[in-house]
Amino acid sequence: MLHTNLSINEKGHLCLAGQDVCDLAEKHGTPLFLMDEERIRSNARTYIDAMAEFMPEGSRPLLASKSCCFKKLYSIVAEEGMGTDLVSPGELYTAAAAGFPLENAFFHGNNKTDADIAYAIDSGVGYFVVDNREELDSVNETAGKKGITQNILLRLSPGIDPHTQKKISTGKVDSKFGTAIETGQALEMCRYALTLKNVSLKGFHCHIGSQIFEYESFADAAEIMLRFIRTLFDDCGFTTEMLNLGGGFGVRYVESDPIIDYRENIKGLAGEIKRICRELSIKEPAILMEPGRSIVADSGLTVYSVGSVKTITGYKSYVSVDGGMPDNPRYALYESDYTCLIANKADREPDFSATVAGRCCESGDLIQEDVMLTRPERGDYLAVLVTGAYNFSMASNYNRIPRPPVVMLRDGESYVAVKRETYEDLLRNDM
Ligand SMILES: *Cc1c(COP(=O)(O)O)cnc(C)c1O
Numbered sequence: 409m410l411h412t413n414l415s416i417n418e419k420g421h422l423c424l425a426g427q428d429v430c431d432l433a434e435k436h437g438t439p440l441f442l443m444d445e446e447r448i449r450s451n452a453r454t455y456i457d458a459m460a461e462f463m464p465e466g467s468r469p470l471l472a473s474k475s476c477c478f479k480k481l482y483s484i485v486a487e488e489g490m491g492t493d494l495v496s497p498g499e500l501y502t503a504a505a506a507g508f509p510l511e512n513a514f515f516h517g518n519n520k521t522d523a524d525i526a527y528a529i530d531s532g533v534g535y536f537v538v539d540n541r542e543e544l545d546s547v548n549e550t551a552g553k554k555g556i557t558q559n560i561l562l563r564l565s566p567g568i569d570p571h572t573q574k575k576i577s578t579g580k581v582d583s584k585f586g587t588a589i590e591t592g593q594a595l596e597m598c599r600y601a602l603t604l605k606n607v608s609l610k611g612f613h614c615h616i617g618s619q620i621f622e623y624e625s626f627a628d629a630a631e632i633m634l635r636f637i638r639t640l641f642d643d644c645g646f647t648t649e650m651l652n653l654g655g656g657f658g659v660r661y662v663e664s665d666p667i668i669d670y671r672e673n674i675k676g677l678a679g680e681i682k683r684i685c686r687e688l689s690i691k692e693p694a695i696l697m698e699p700g701r702s703i704v705a706d707s708g709l710t711v712y713s714v715g716s717v718k719t720i721t722g723y724k725s726y727v728s729v730d731g732g733m734p735d736n737p738r739y740a741l742y743e744s745d746y747t748c749l750i751a752n753k754a755d756r757e758p759d760f761s762a763t764v765a766g767r768c769c770e771s772g773d774l775i776q777e778d779v780m781l782t783r784p785e786r787g788d789y790l791a792v793l794v795t796g797a798y799n800f801s802m803a804s805n806y807n808r809i810p811r812p813p814v815v816m817l818r819d820g821e822s823y824v825a826v827k828r829e830t831y832e833d834l835l836r837n838d839m
Contacts, residue, residue: 410663413707429751432711441709451707452484452489455703456468459674463695464693469699471493471704472655473499473502474499474798474801475798475801476700480814482503486506491512500515513533514533515537522550530554536559538607539587544597548604548605558607562613564614595643598644611693613652613654619658620655627676627677627680630684631680634681653697659797661793700797705794706794711791712792717785726765728766729775731766746792748775752789759783761778810834813827
């Protein structure tokens with residue numbers, strides 16, 4: 409099947425990590441997020457091991473918290489030895505609550521408030537990834553008041569377009585993120601940062617986008633960053649310790665997506681970085697990467713119950729499920745591809761073309777259009793594969809729908825990592 413943790417059992421039911429998805433749906437109810445803990449761990453180890461083997465000392469991956477964020481996940485990746493990148497005080501609070509070692513946390517965001525900055529410094533966050541001049545001043549001032557020196561990276565925009573979707577491409581010169589190299593503003597920011605007493609500049613960050621399937625785009629970004637690092641060295645003798653290349657490799661959501669070998673790509677990227685550093689006669693900085701989806705996406709799937717199957721004669725068919733854009737807004741946001749199948753009929757040929765619709769009062773509340781399913785009926789379980797990233801973390805209570813639980817699978821057992829929300833939870837803050 410699409411990923412090696414998916415299979416079909418003798419009943420014809422879809423299995424994740426060897427466990428019957430329909431039995432789990434029976435036990436925990438739908439909609440339901442399932443996650444394969446061992447897959448998260450093995451994805452983490454692939455990055456950790458390859459980066460340790462092929463890249464300079466100190467190189468390692470950081471989990472991009474925005475891809476998925478709850479306490480247990482932080483414990484799992486911390487146990488494997490990943491750091492993390494955080495974009496909000498809420499993510500930071502969650503990591504802290506999980507006992508995540510915050511010295512390995514990198515605090516991102518293009519508009520951190522003074523309160524966010526103070527909170528992160530008080531929490532002992534390892535590094536700020538500073539986006540802009542106002543933030544730089546605020547971090548310096550706040551660190552000064554607390555009597556510390558805060559480690560920082562500066563986020564730069566390398567000015568390249570990795571030819572991914574517009575909304576998930578972020579490294580272009582006119583992006584809202586970071587400071588542009590091309591315009592000379594990045595060099596100015598560095599000179600300025602080096603004059604400040606309560607920040608210690610350790611290196612640079614860039615993020616060119618997501619769903620990138622070969623390392624060449626990362627190597628292009630690395631080359632621009634390394635040339636900048638050389639320019640800065642010539643300008644003021646500054647030696648860069650860390651280069652953070654941002655979000656990780658792409659993930660296979662549908663059969664037509666390529667199969668990607670992360671280890672080989674990390675090896676290839678490491679080779680390019682080594683070559684460029686040699687050419688530029690600079691010391692190789694430690695490399696950081698921030699994989700999100702490639703750590704968690706293929707660990708997860710969503711199970712829904714089918715409600716109605718509506719054929720508009722002469723037009724099309726809709727299969728409606730008991731979730732939708734509140735638990736997975738990605739198709740509504742950017743028409744993301746997903747693989748859908750009827751989990752209790754997984755051994756039968758898909759023979760029915762349908763659009764999978766959610767339950768919200770929005771025509772755009774769709775999970776996927778025109779997919780082939782085994783003829784569905786009310787009460788069937790519909791699974792959407794590879795939903796471990798950007799589903800739970802993007803979930804909302806739109807239409808006052810409680811968020812689904814996250815159930816983890818490990819060693820033939822399942823446990824609840826995040827409970828299903830209740831109606832009382834929905835009223836928690838109503839006065
Ligand atoms: C989104 C993002 C990531 C993670 O991207 P994935 O495609 O999930 O690996 C990492 N770093 C930054 C700065 C991001 O914006």
